[in-house]
Amino acid sequence: MKKIILPILFLFTSLLLPVSVNAQSALGLSAIPPRLEITVKPGESVTKTIKVRNESKVEKIITTIVKDFIVVDDSGTPIQIDSKDVSNRWAASSWVQVSSDKLILKPGETRSLSVTIIAPENALPGGHYAMILHSPNNDTVLSETGAVIQTNVGTLVYITIPGQINEAANIKDFSAPFFSEYGPIPFKAIITNLSDVHISPLAVINVTNFLGLKTASLPLSNINIFPYTSREYTATLNRQLMLGKFKAQLTAIYGSTGQIATGTIFFWVIPWKLIITLIAIVVIIILMIKLKKISQNETGQSVPKIAELEQELETLKKKYKDRS
Helix, strand or coil: CCCCCCCCCCCCCCCCCCCCCCHHHHHCEEEECCEEEEECCCCCEEEEEEEEEECCCCCEEEEEEEEEEEECCCCCCEEEECCCCCCCCCECHHHEEECCCEEEECCCCEEEEEEEEECCCCCCCEEEEEEEEEEECCCEEECCCCCEEECCEEEEEEEEECCCCCCCEEEEEEECCCEECCCCEEEEEEEEECCCCCECCEEEEEEECCCCCEEEEEECCCCCECCCCEEEEEEEECCCCCCEEEEEEEEEEECCCCEEEEEEEEEEECCHHHHHHHHHHHHHHHHHHHHHHHHHHHHHHHHHHHHHHHHHHHHHHHHHHHHC
16 A cells, blocks of 8 residues: 655745834824814814823924814825815814913923814814824924924814714625635725714625525724725735635715615635645555455455366376375
8 A cells, every 4th residue: 555645735925014103203202192083063062182292212392283184095094284275165273272382391201282173153064184283393303305394193083073974875886806816815895984973884794605604704993984085904814724615795884864875795715736736645545445445356256266276186196195
């Protein structure tokens, strides 16, 4: 019997997570909280408190300003803009007043600032946004091009004016590899906010197999999507060995009334190399069993022939003795 050796190769992939440099840690400065959500009626005002902390070991002179911002990418990166140059229905920097625009912070010191939001009488229902930025006067960063960039930290201010607010969203994209040999299976989704206010969808991807049984439930990050912008979501089904056709359904619940956006895709996972290898092994084993049976049969048939020849030889010997 020949030994059957089946080599199994394991591929170990190291996932190198990029290290994101947080401006707060780079400056030794923290803005608390990083996001402030406020609801205020037209013509009324609301006052909140924010804090700035000097995390460094040196004294810092801080300048505080209020800016408008927009979001133009699927990552939700806020980009500050000058409200004089850009007409922005969502701008709210002119509504925000900060108690002080200059601070001197000793190492480890935390200072509080009062933030007052005064909504105009004609403020439109929906979301309005601004950012409160704190810039150390003596801290700059040199970019790769050699330009000097002033860095800052801040608090994003989300203001909601109640009223008749349009709330709508759709799933712009939902995808996964259509065919895979093995897992894990990566998913990508893009949700677009068509509302007059930011939304924070509760989204989950439910995966079922060809029998309709649940394979996995993958919750997505709970992140804000600004009006008329999109955000990209990713998720991974961390299963190595899978077989057959699978259904993935993305469900996103958003808005004040629990509206739902859904998307469905199908994908296949077939470890075809493993299947072919197993079939080959089974075929080889069957052939070897058959060959062994044939060999045993031939051996069994040769035994009677030898016995007959021995008997004939004994008969001849006896005849020879009788003649003698």
